[in-house]
Amino acid sequence: xNAEIISVGSELLLGQIVNTNATxxxxxxxxxxxxxxxxxxVGDNEQRLYExxxxxxxxxxxxxxxxxxxxxxxxxxxxxxxxxxxxxxxYHEESLRSIEGYFQxxxxxxxxxxxxxxxxxxxxxxxxxxxxxxxxxVVSYENKAIVLLPGPPKEMKPMFKNELVPHLTKLLGEQxxxxxxxxxxxxxxxxSQLETELMDILEAQSNPTIAPLAxxxxxTLRLTVKHPSEAERLRLLDETEEQITxxxxxxxxxxxxxxxxxxxxxxxxxxxxxxxxxxxxxGGKFSAALTSFSGSSEIFRGGTVSYATDVKEKVLGVSKRVxxxxxxxxxxxxxxMATCAKETYQADIAISFTGVAGPxxxxxxxxGTVYISIAGFATSPLSFELLLGGGxxxxxxxxxxxxxxxxxxxxxxxxxxx
Numbered sequence: 001x002n003a004e005i006i007s008v009g010s011e012l013l014l015g016q017i018v019n020t021n022a023t024x025x026x027x028x029x030x031x032x033x034x035x036x037x038x039x040x041x042v043g044d045n046e047q048r049l050y051e052x053x054x055x056x057x058x059x060x061x062x063x064x065x066x067x068x069x070x071x072x073x074x075x076x077x078x079x080x081x082x083x084x085x086x087x088x089x090x091y092h093e094e095s096l097r098s099i100e101g102y103f104q105x106x107x108x109x110x111x112x113x114x115x116x117x118x119x120x121x122x123x124x125x126x127x128x129x130x131x132x133x134x135x136x137x138v139v140s141y142e143n144k145a146i147v148l149l150p151g152p153p154k155e156m157k158p159m160f161k162n163e164l165v166p167h168l169t170k171l172l173g174e175q176x177x178x179x180x181x182x183x184x185x186x187x188x189x190x191x192s193q194l195e196t197e198l199m200d201i202l203e204a205q206s207n208p209t210i211a212p213l214a215x216x217x218x219x220t221l222r223l224t225v226k227h228p229s230e231a232e233r234l235r236l237l238d239e240t241e242e243q244i245t246x247x248x249x250x251x252x253x254x255x256x257x258x259x260x261x262x263x264x265x266x267x268x269x270x271x272x273x274x275x276x277x278x279x280x281x282x283g284g285k286f287s288a289a290l291t292s293f294s295g296s297s298e299i300f301r302g303g304t305v306s307y308a309t310d311v312k313e314k315v316l317g318v319s320k321r322v323x324x325x326x327x328x329x330x331x332x333x334x335x336x337m338a339t340c341a342k343e344t345y346q347a348d349i350a351i352s353f354t355g356v357a358g359p360x361x362x363x364x365x366x367x368g369t370v371y372i373s374i375a376g377f378a379t380s381p382l383s384f385e386l387l388l389g390g391g392x393x394x395x396x397x398x399x400x401x402x403x404x405x406x407x408x409x410x411x412x413x414x415x416x417x418x
Contacts (some may be wrong), residue, residue: 001172002035006052007068010043021066021149021156028160032168033226034062044074046083049212049237049321053084053146063142064415067151069134077148078137085141088154089119092126095135102133105208125391127163133154145171162225170233180233184221184241187260187405189251191219196224197247201240208240217398218260218265260404261289267411268299272372275407276345278316278352280328281370286353286400306337310321316340327363329356329361334373335381343376351403356393367392370399377410 005022012019026036042052056063068077082089096118103110117134121127127136132155139146149156189215208225225236240355254263277287287303306312309328319339326332337352351374370386388395
């Protein structure tokens with residue numbers, strides 16, 4: 001089965017809102033083994049929506065339309081679909097009662113146009129909306145399915161998962177249960193390098209299929225396997241993953257929807273390791289990200305945001321000699337920042353960040369110059385130098401990710417009892 005996603009709404013074309021619905025649906029459909037070949041966005045115009053439906057129906061088995069189910073005149077989706085399939089609209093009584101009850105409970109007058117939200121295409125299967133008013137629906141037409149879902153993500157997402165997925169599972173039969181995916185997450189390796197390292201594996205792929213995706217400083221590989229036997233699916237995934245990790249396993253940090261910070265938090269807690277921070281140009285963002293997880297008090301001792309030079313010296317304890325001789329944008333300063341933070345907060349390890357976020361040079365160092373130091377894993381602090389591209393915020397974000405990655409690599413080899 002292949003699908004096409006149609007997003008309805010002039011606000012999408014005007015750039016007033018971001019089309020997160022299409023992203024969500026494509027991802028969820030991929031998990032079901034349904035290929036999405038096209039995504040189309042169309043404004044609130046009946047003629048253009050009709051032509052879009054006509055084209056999509058000619059090339060897809062499943063059409064999923066989001067938006068245009070509301071009470072106003074520019075909400076034209078269900079009317080256009082009804083015209084396209086040659087059916088009338090009729091009230092879905094359960095939804096109508098629900099809408100009327102909503103206004104009664106809040107002691108508000110229900111304007112007549114709200115009744116419009118309870119209309120569905122005659123003969124369609126209604127999809128209950130437990131987080132809004134307008135029901136969704138599945139319309140069967142010429143052996144294909146046209147699905148209408150509401151536009152607001154808080155309504156669309158639960159309707160898709162709770163109402164539509166069971167319906168699609170029936171349509172697909174055993175095909176759904178015969179598909180398994182696994183996402184491998186990599187850092188500190190670019191998409192082009194990863195492809196080069198795995199070129200022969202990617203060219204020979206058939207089952208599992210391997211789909212790379214690059215984001216900011218990260219690359220993911222989605223492995224998708226199809227086979228009736230669950231045991232065989234897992235074997236094929238394990239076998240493919242082993243081939244991949246033999247070559248690029250040094251860059252693998254996690255699976256699924258995890259993040260570098262989540263993996264760092266889990267590893268610190270698993271090893272019973274406490275951490276402290278000393279941040280300059282990152283402005284406390286590393287500490288904030290690490291303490292965003294429930295239970296972070298078990299591992300996070302404290303941190304200092306020593307943004308100004310005199311704070312590095314007088315509050316954190318970096319020696320004046322190091323500052324005068326090497327500057328604050330240096331390995332030496334980063335090392336002392338990490339060492340001082342470890343001692344100040346009585347932590348097992350500490351990490352420091354100093355650098356130039358930009359846009360202007362500092363101490364003769366170009367924007368993107370970053371020094372990261374980690375104290376506690378060895379007799380002397382471990383020091384890392386980076387030259388990162390991008391704007392001010394990008395440099396800060398990437399530096400923090402590198403800090404996580406370096407910590408994860410050291411934690412793999414570290415035993416607190418030694």
